[in-house]
Amino acid sequence: MVTIPKIPGDSQISRLMRQFINHLTVERSLSVNTLAAYSRDLGKYLGHLGARGVTEAADVTSEDVASFPEYLEGMATSSIARSLISVRAFHKFAFEEGATPSDPAADVQPPKIPSRLPHALTVREISALIDAAGMGDGPIPLRDRALVEVLYGTGARISEAIGLTMDDVDLDGRTIRLYGKGRKERILPLGTYAADAISAYITRARPDLARRGTGAKELFLNQRGRPLSRQSAWGVIQAAAGAAKLSVHVSPHSLRHSFATHLLEGGADVRVVQEMLGHSSVTTTQIYTHVSRETVKEVYAGAHPRAQTPMV
Structure with missing residues (x-):
């Protein structure tokens, strides 16, 4: 059974992330698997921001967001792209809720994933x-x-x-x-x-x-x-x-x-x-x-x- 990882910490941004996950759960009725993926991605992002000394959502800059893939070095391109999509969704939510004066992730694009045709069995x-x-x-x-x-x-x-x-x-x-x-x-x-x-x-x-x-x-x-x-x-x-x-x-x-x-x-x-x-x-x-x-x-x-x- 898939469980949704809890986003740790008591900083303002970690609390806002938990609020975002609750929004996805209640307002958008996403599946448990999708919610778990969002939580894992944001947990990694929280670690990245913590390493840069950022604890307030309003203090996050576009450079903080753009440097997140470097923090994920070694992961597959598809996983990095998915994580950035989660981060973009979070910052859009924070901006629309009035928690931040702007959206620092608006212009940060996830890496392009090489086109791969799915394998079909005969x-x-x-x-x-x-x-x-x-x-x-x-x-x-x-x-x-x-x-x-x-x-x-x-x-x-x-x-x-x-x-x-x-x-x-x-x-x-x-x-x-x-x-x-x-x-x-x-x-x-x-x-x-x-x-x-x-x-x-x-x-x-x-x-x-x-x-x-x-x-x-x-x-x-x-x-x-x-x-x-x-x-x-x-x-x-x-x-x-x-x-x-x-x-x-x-x-x-x-x-x-x-x-x-x-x-x-x-x-x-x-x-x-x-x-x-x-x-x-x-x-x-x-x-x-x-x-x-x-x-x-x-x-x-x-x-x-x-x-x-x-x-x-």
């Missing part, structure tokens, strides 16, 4: 992963197969999948209800494979697991009958990838990437895929169209007689 690799997850006897393989089928069959984020309750699944109507960022609800169709895997798990495995616990409402349970944790779900994917002897790195997000890529390659409209993924902007979804274009290029290069200069 359909054959997906099948091998699902088969490996369902190998063995007892309730756990049935649960693991259902989990992987849900992740690939709906494109759910790992937090959305483990947050599913029994009431979120409608096997008769073949739909599933997911709650995304900000508790935004979306209802998705369940494919035959995913529906059958969930049905087998609910009928033949979940009652046994539930008897070991205290009546958890979540769909996916661990061996003690408690809700499956994010870390355990990651472990399921890693174990299945190892058993399937896949040569590529596999994470829960790999299944989400694969879901989107395979839909687009099959001719799905990008706006429909956007809705299914729960993206607020189609721009986020369009990264998957680049993956599909690479596939098109590969097919063209291998199939068209004049795609490449002949060897001499």
Whole structure:
């Protein structure tokens, strides 16, 4: 279970940071994972400002903000960029609340992250992963197969999948209800494979697991009958990838990437895929169209007689 780190200290700026986190919690209803990331980022920023002798929000300068990446030296560019985004959001909040006379972070831009195309598994690799997850006897393989089928069959984020309750699944109507960022609800169709895997798990495995616990409402349970944790779900994917002897790195997000890529390659409209993924902007979804274009290029290069200069 993810916990939100408490921002330490009793300085004016640390108190203001805690007020900001409370604002994100109450006013914007952000997920626990997002709130934890903001708290970690601001905790690091507080350490940076403390090293520079700054304890009042009104005393922070643009140079203080701009030098923060140096304090984070050694971290990935994406992590530094995210931390600066958290800092920018905090200073904007402080300015709008009247706690500072200006916004020192307004003109500080996060570092550009190199464009990286998400890795999508092939359909054959997906099948091998699902088969490996369902190998063995007892309730756990049935649960693991259902989990992987849900992740690939709906494109759910790992937090959305483990947050599913029994009431979120409608096997008769073949739909599933997911709650995304900000508790935004979306209802998705369940494919035959995913529906059958969930049905087998609910009928033949979940009652046994539930008897070991205290009546958890979540769909996916661990061996003690408690809700499956994010870390355990990651472990399921890693174990299945190892058993399937896949040569590529596999994470829960790999299944989400694969879901989107395979839909687009099959001719799905990008706006429909956007809705299914729960993206607020189609721009986020369009990264998957680049993956599909690479596939098109590969097919063209291998199939068209004049795609490449002949060897001499």
